[in-house]
Amino acid sequence: KAGVTQTPRYLIKTRGQQVTLSCSPISGHRSVSWYQQTPGQGLQFLFEYFSETQRNKGNFPGRFSGRQFSNSRSEMNVSTLELGDSALYLCASSFQGTDNEQFFGPGTRLTVL
Amino acid sequence: DQQVKQNSPSLSVQEGRISILNCDYTNSMFDYFLWYKKYPAEGPTFLISISSIKDKNEDGRFTVFLNKSAKHLSLHIVPSQPGDSAVYFCAASATSGTYKYIFGTGTRLKVLA
Numbered sequence: 749k750a751g752v753t754q755t756p757r758y759l760i761k762t763r764g765q766q767v768t769l770s771c772s773p774i775s776g777h778r779s780v781s782w783y784q785q786t787p788g789q790g791l792q793f794l795f796e797y798f799s800e801t802q803r804n805k806g807n808f809p810g811r812f813s814g815r816q817f818s819n820s821r822s823e824m825n826v827s828t829l830e831l832g833d834s835a836l837y838l839c840a841s842s843f844q845g846t847d848n849e850q851f852f853g854p855g856t857r858l859t860v861l
Numbered sequence: 862d863q864q865v866k867q868n869s870p871s872l873s874v875q876e877g878r879i880s881i882l883n884c885d886y887t888n889s890m891f892d893y894f895l896w897y898k899k900y901p902a903e904g905p906t907f908l909i910s911i912s913s914i915k916d917k918n919e920d921g922r923f924t925v926f927l928n929k930s931a932k933h934l935s936l937h938i939v940p941s942q943p944g945d946s947a948v949y950f951c952a953a954s955a956t957s958g959t960y961k962y963i964f965g966t967g968t969r970l971k972v973l974a
Contacts, residue, residue: 852904
């Protein structure tokens with residue numbers, strides 16, 4: 749079974765721009781969660797999608813949004829980029845979200861200049 | 862408010878000795894705990910988990926201990942190997958609630974040969 753894939757792996761943007769990141773979960777997994785990893789902050793939960801609906805949301809501003817498609821693929825969008833948005837963005841999938849193991853993708857490294 | 866805390870950002874251990882990584886949590890609703898290992902340029906991989914109905918779970922060289930009264934869990938690696946050098950994250954969730962995982966900030970383990 750193929751693992752979780754994320755594209756692109758690396759991205760450089762400038763302040764004020766917007767960016768869209770993509771995540772393809774493991775086949776059959778319906779839950780996709782997004783995390784932001786920055787040094788000293790660990791993994792901070794952004795949101796979780798299940799069956800095309802946002803089921804959970806972390807404490808991030810509205811500039812961070814996401815969606816999930818019928819094939820469970822998910823996209824995350826960040827608008828009006830700020831320098832502080834530079835981070836590793838990780839996507840994780842699980843079968844239902846209620847099961848207790850998430851499988852992570854390799855992440856997208858976003859640099860905002 | 863950091864609900865899951867890993868107070869040691871780094872730890873160095875000699876090969877063959879025991880590595881003990883600690884994690885504290887504040888939310889008494891958490892009832893499932895996980896440890897993830899992360900190598901550079903890769904997403905976190907699931908290592909071991911424990912439900913709040915247990916106080917110990919063992920998987921090969923890895924054992925997780927849970928002390929609910931102290932809201933503390935620890936990961937023991939015995940014997941430590943150079944390949945164990947990675948960043949370790951603990952995570953907690955309230956499975957009856959929002960299926961949201963809260964991660965700690967991570968501990969970088971270095972196993973010296």
